Amino acid sequence: MHCVNVLVVVLKLLLRKIERLKKSLSIKGYLFKRLVIRILGKPRIKGKLYLIYLKKNTLLHMYDECGCDVYGLNKENLLPLCHKFRK
Known part of the structure; x- marks a missing residue:
């Protein structure tokens, strides 16, 4: 003990x-x-920043600390992002 x-x-x-x-x-x-x-x-990043997600054929353009444009070849890959980050 x-x-x-x-x-x-x-x-x-x-x-x-x-x-x-x-x-x-x-x-x-x-x-x-x-x-x-x-x-x-x-x-900080000076200039333009593009991220490419090859598996989902998606391109992200981060234009400032608060914003990002998302481009994709098919709607199915973009819908989850729209639902998750919609304001």
Whole structure:
């Protein structure tokens, strides 16, 4: 019984250390991202961006951060997108 109690205490301590490590890495990652943005600026694409989905014969034209035109060869591939993203 004593061994079980010791094991429980050790597991709890390990879990606490893992949680502290996760928080520390999260903060470091956030700070690194902010530093990169401050030095290089926000990531952006200059020019036109077209994505081609060959399996579904679909072309996406992303014209700004909020908008995207979708073109396709057949209606069946476009309908799910229309239903999902209709405003």
